[in-house]
Amino acid sequence: MKKRATRRNNVAFFPASEQAAGSSRLLLRESDGATVRRTVLPNGLRVISEEIPGSRSVSLGVWAGVGSRDETDQSRGAAHFLEHLLFKGTHRRSALAIASEIDAVGGIANAFTSKEYTCFYAKVLGRDLPVAVDVMLDMTTQPLLAESDIDAERTVVVEEIGMHEDDPGDRAGEALDQAVLVDSPLARPILGTRESIASMNPATIRSFYRRHYRPERLALTAAGAVDHRKLVTMVRRATRDLDWAEATPRKLHRRISRRYRNPATGGIGWQEWSGGQCTVALAMPGLPRAHPERPALEVLNEIIGGGMSSRLFQNIRETHGLAYSVHSGHSAYSDAGVWSAGAGCQQERAGEVLELMLAELDAIVANGPYVEEVGRAKGHLSGNLVLGSEETSARMAALGRAEVATGELLSVDQALGRIAAVSVDDVSAVARKVLSAPPNVSIVGGPGRVRERKKIAALIQGGSSE
Known part of the structure; x- marks a missing residue:
């Protein structure tokens, strides 16, 4: 039988796969009065909030459990490429509309890609959280991924690679990752290469998106001026029209296919x-x-x-x-x-x-x-x-x-x-x-x-x- 948390104060964290779909649970209570709660929706999407007393702003993130280590030789750089493309527009919003709605409430929005996960985030006043939730979930669940946008953004990503190549510290770090991690997928550069980005076709990018941006691979987190129940209602409203089937518990968490042991060759x-x-x-x-x-x-x-x-x-x-x-x-x-x-x-x-x-x-x-x-x-x-x-x-x-x-x-x-x-x-x-x-x-x-x-x-x- 799996070990579960037994206390409500400073409760031990446990994976969402141990929490029943459709349920909510208190995960943590901080000494400053902040409370962390999680709801797992029937489709597997996780909603986690930390309500911080006295806070007037809120930070929101949509996290996908996918990074450069999940790419194949044919999709090198796809995780980061998608990070760019999801800002290019959805079925309801243009790229300008995405930026304008966040700017109009004095917020900030950005994203980053790592070797094991990707995050799209925003920070707004607490009263404007509904705007941020709707925009960020629209971006990450309903992107257009139009061929014209892919071709245009391809050039931007190649320019970013060029900027990275002009930084000796970045070049040294990438070389050391490859030397230490050798044949692990973790050794791959997050940005991909000029060749992989230039040759990546729209079908490859769309397939990568469909495979990894499933609800059971996504988590929405918010901290600050947030009420958990209201947040869950906002998320349900923003995703109600999506064709998402219910997720099985075994799919709720990313699995590492094999344990990688670093060589020590020097x-x-x-x-x-x-x-x-x-x-x-x-x-x-x-x-x-x-x-x-x-x-x-x-x-x-x-x-x-x-x-x-x-x-x-x-x-x-x-x-x-x-x-x-x-x-x-x-x-x-x-x-x-x-x-x-x-x-x-x-x-x-x-x-x-x-x-x-x-x-x-x-x-x-x-x-x-x-x-x-x-x-x-x-x-x-x-x-x-x-x-x-x-x-x-x-x-x-x-x-x-x-x-x-x-x-x-x-x-x-x-x-x-x-x-x-x-x-x-x-x-x-x-x-x-x-x-x-x-x-x-x-x-x-x-x-x-x-x-x-x-x-x-x-x-x-x-x-x-x-």
Whole structure:
């Protein structure tokens, strides 16, 4: 028998597949009086709201459990392409009408695509929530996907790819994803490629939409000045004319077809870049979203490159003055993760920057973190968490990710508790686990001197200067 939540306060989150279609349930009660409720409509569409006392605005998101990892070789870039196309018009609204209705109430609307989900969002005053619900659901459930719009937007997406190619940091990050994730669908670029977008025909895009924008793959989340019952009524009204059959429970949640294990091979990749700076970046396998050591890894990341007091920032920028931008981060997915660090520097300093990066990683693996570093990192994460919780957009996004990606929803107090529970030993252990792997290095810069290439290659065991 599946384990269910047993308390109403700080109730454990559970998948919508365990909730009967047509029912509503209280999921969470925050210490500030906010309440999170979910209704699963008979067709499988999930409606989740967080009513926040005193809020005058509301953030709304329509989430689809589809991203670049769900594409085939023939549909690479389709998830992001659709993100653009759904703003081009519906059977009831033109692209101008979509923009005009949101502008007329002083709202904002946009969208983003990730490797595992897509979100269309808006922020309006609480009184204008009916407008936002109707517009956003109309966009995502009744798009025209006209051939003329597809051809016109194709050029826009190719321009976006070109902009991405002109950013050395983006190029380095994409190369590292491919190096670490190798044959996983997660390694695919979210935007697709110039070739895949140019060759994608309308039939492929429409088929991708019909397959993935089904009600059981969609969730609507709202946070702020929202009444749950009224929101559900708005959603029912906006979708009443759609030909949606009732969903079976087994279809309510996205399934990962197989568990992907990151290889740890290491190596160096070089990319030519005509700009004045050089990007030096490295990455290694991280941890999946639900991994029990992920909170410790987030603390470790803060220590290494998460802020101005981090080791990489202090050493590379403040002490040696080698770079302006220095950072690290961790991307967690359903069944994999990528930890990375990077800096922008002059080409002739690339070897020095990489050497300092590797030295800091070796040091924390060998000696662990200082007690004060762990305390400072936990304080930074906790402060950011609380500050973010004051934004309705952040709370709406947390609800959406819980529904279509993580399968876990924590109260602010619970999330703070997880951070507080991380010990120095926990950080030391996860440093040995993650940072001991051979790093994959990406250098995006000019042709460079042979001396620099040889120096960089010598820093990586088994590296090649070719």
